Amino acid sequence: MNDQTVKKDAGKIRPTLVPTKIIMAISVIRGYGVEKYKDPDNWKKVEIERYRDALFRHWLAYLDDPHGVDAESGYPHLWHCACNLAFLIELEWKQIGAK
Numbered sequence: 001m002n003d004q005t006v007k008k009d010a011g012k013i014r015p016t017l018v019p020t021k022i023i024m025a026i027s028v029i030r031g032y033g034v035e036k037y038k039d040p041d042n043w044k045k046v047e048i049e050r051y052r053d054a055l056f057r058h059w060l061a062y063l064d065d066p067h068g069v070d071a072e073s074g075y076p077h078l079w080h081c082a083c084n085l086a087f088l089i090e091l092e093w094k095q096i097g098a099k
């Protein structure tokens with residue numbers, strides 16, 4: 001039942017549709033980054049192009065070996081891809097006209 005008289009949420013985003021494992025993977029990589037760099041907001045100070053390069057490097061490594069892990073962190077390349085992509089989306093959100 002989708003009774004809009006009780007709760008008007010038609011057309012709103014549904015975050016519960018997002019698979020939770022991607023959130024967990026990004027969280028693990030963020031935790032690693034905070035431990036390494038000691039500043040939870042340092043990622044905001046990095047040029048966008050560097051995240052594009054990092055995403056591409058990890059993507060190429062993933063394509064070469066889908067089960068491979070990053071030599072430094074020990075975490076899967078795909079998780080690093082997700083985190084870099086999250087940074088890019090966050091940093092470019094307004095540029096793409098998203099609300």
